[in-house]
Amino acid sequence: MKLVVLGLSLSSSWGNGHATTFRGLLAEFAARGHDILFLERDVPWYASQRDLTDRDWCRLEYYSDLADLDRFAGEIARADAVIVGSYVPEGVEVGRFVQRTARGTTAFYDIDTPVTLAKLARGDFEYLSPELIPGFDLYLSFTGGPTLRFIEEQLGSPAARALYCQADPELYRPLDVPTRWDLSYLGTWSADRQPTVDKLLCAAARALPDSRFCVAGPQYPADIDWPANVERIEHVPPADHPAFYAASRFTLNVTRADMIAAGWSPSVRLFEAAMCACPVISDKWEGLDQLFAPGREILLASTTEDVIAALKGIDPAQARAIGEAARQRALREHTAAVRAAELERHLAETMAAKPMAALTGARGMKE
Known part of the structure; x- marks a missing residue:
């Protein structure tokens, strides 16, 4: 699978939990045989605090603004799946660009779901707006439980699935150090x-x-x-x-x-x-x-x-x-490997459902 991810940050963990989430998830996703391009907005507060040391599993590219993002339109169009993350700068415009450019499956990965829903309820569309949600084939949510049904029934998502954060046991493990x-x-x-x-x-x-x-x-x-x-x-x-x-x-x-x-x-x-x-x-x-x-x-x-x-x-x-x-x-x-398998399954199921949805829609129009 060719996957393109547009996320808040992969390069820097400073002041955000997104980078470590993406690193573990995508490294294990690559280990399952997939090819990944991560597109990150080049902003000074992350550029000065970059701490990603190993990214053999992923190609990381930076874009300076929305116009510069157009350099990657071809790769977004050819990808099997494209994921847009929460809190991406100018995320609404990024989402629109992805939805009109991508020919494969599109997904929104919300690492901040309750915050996102609260922002939408008060009309704050910092990185996601209501009209974008039905346009994503899949809504991957940091939050599970009843919230998934709300996203589908009230916000119009075709499919909302939990994809919790995780930790990589190769990186996070017990150590024998003095207690401070x-x-x-x-x-x-x-x-x-x-x-x-x-x-x-x-x-x-x-x-x-x-x-x-x-x-x-x-x-x-x-x-x-x-x-x-x-x-x-x-x-x-x-x-x-x-x-x-x-x-x-x-x-x-x-x-x-x-x-x-x-x-x-x-x-x-x-x-x-x-x-x-x-x-x-x-x-x-x-x-x-x-x-x-x-x-x-x-x-x-x-x-x-x-x-x-x-x-x-x-x-x-x-x-x-x-x-x-x-x-x-x-x-x-709760390992990165478990989450990567869940992501693969969610994307595969969505891809399988898309041709059927298109066929059903075409039949409905003819009838």
């Missing part, structure tokens, strides 16, 4: 996540002054009053994520408000930590118990007291057992 923090959190600052970070990490840090905490990620406002026992790290590149998790007794998973409301929206950090056998303390949302078993593979917290109870009450052997159980679940169900 009792609880860590790895994530870009977000206004709707910060109250949960304050409640589940910062308040716990103030209550446990002899324990050590860490918040890692870019874009946090300078005026946040971090407790003295919370270490701040501006950016942890993907290559260093396993060591970060290995240095943590527990790590925190915090979910954006729109994703909690939708449910069934696991973050890539959740799978990365699990693959590294780092026990996760997570906020609660619908569908999480279908991904990891609460109490056995993951710990759930709603209050500061829940976090304190975990940090004080779970001994090292119990913590290791929870982390290892999560790793085994992730190895079975």
Whole structure:
């Protein structure tokens, strides 16, 4: 299969979770025998923070603007499948270009589904607009569950399928390093996540002054009053994520408000930590118990007291057992190889359905 992907970024993981998602997924997709071209908008904030070291599995090209994208019109037209990702700059115009140019199957891959749907509901068409959705043959969604039915029945998608994030076990694995923090959190600052970070990490840090905490990620406002026992790290590149998790007794998973409301929206950090056998303390949302078993593979917290109870009450052997159980679940169900097989199946099914849909439409017109 010849696949063209137009995504937010492959070259840089700075300030986004898209790059690591695409890297794992597409590397395994290439390993299944497919040919991939990734087209990335050349923007200065990613150009100065590029951390992709190995891309033998993919051809990566940059385009400067919409006019420059036309250089790749022939390859988009000849591709068996073309995927446009969420948050692509000028994504509506990119989507229109793909839909009028591609002759193969077209798909939208939404790594931000609840955020996207909330934006559409308030008329914010930053990278996707309602009229584009029926024009994509396939809507690949970061969110599963009832949201898929909504995308089909209310937004007119011909086919909506879950394609969750994942983690590559070749890259994310347990490491034997000294413990630096009792609880860590790895994530870009977000206004709707910060109250949960304050409640589940910062308040716990103030209550446990002899324990050590860490918040890692870019874009946090300078005026946040971090407790003295919370270490701040501006950016942890993907290559260093396993060591970060290995240095943590527990790590925190915090979910954006729109994703909690939708449910069934696991973050890539959740799978990365699990693959590294780092026990996760997570906020609660619908569908999480279908991904990891609460109490056995993951710990759930709603209050500061829940976090304190975990940090004080779970001994090292119990913590290791929870982390290892999560790793085994992730190895079975949440690897890049599993997702690549799912992507291949979704595209193949859509390709098989297209000729039938065209034939049915032609018959309907004749009748």
